[in-house]
Amino acid sequence: MQPTTTSRATQFAVSLEEVSQSYGEVTALDRVSWGFRKGSLTAIMGPSGSGKSTFLHCASGLDRPSAGTVRLGDLDMGGLRETELTRLRRERIGFVFQGYNLMPSMDVERNITLPLTLGGRQADRHWLDEVVHRVGMAGHLDRLPAR
Ligand SMILES: Nc1ncnc2c1ncn2[C@@H]1O[C@H](COP(=O)(O)OP(=O)(O)OP(=O)(O)O)[C@@H](O)[C@H]1O
Ligand SMILES: [Mg+2]
Structure with a gap:
């Protein structure tokens, strides 16, 4: 996995640092770190239930992780209020x-x-x-x- 320290964050369109997501007893993501380089294409693969959708929901600001940091460029999405997050998703993120x-x-x-x-x-x-x-x-x- 690529390091995603703050000083290098700008080379990434999106970066995740030590991101965890739990649903009750289930730990869907356990301290995942990854940087998506600008202009790159990434495929996320794994068996059913391995946490792909959870990962994508956290990476795109659709869900807030239980722990860790998700950045869009330099912007820490965890620090945004719900309305700011809505605006960000509408203007800067595309979903299919x-x-x-x-x-x-x-x-x-x-x-x-x-x-x-x-x-x-x-x-x-x-x-x-x-x-x-x-x-x-x-x-x-x-x-x-x-x-
Ligand atoms: N909203 C939720 N409430 C409770 N558990 C959830 C929720 N969303 C996901 N999970 C659990 O988290 C784990 C990861 O699920 P996730 O949907 O991210 O997997 P996936 O890799 O996308 O699977 P699939 O290939 O079937 O789409 C699974 O154990 C799932 O049951
Ligand atoms: Mg899925």
């Missing part, structure tokens, strides 16, 4: 959930732009067209997820 979590009554375009509109911003039309084109979704923006 296994179960998608799309809004069934909203079309594709509104699902894509929802985090921006919740944040009071408008999507850049050019960039929106570019990203939907890249993932092969051009021409489907007015469809509902079920279609």
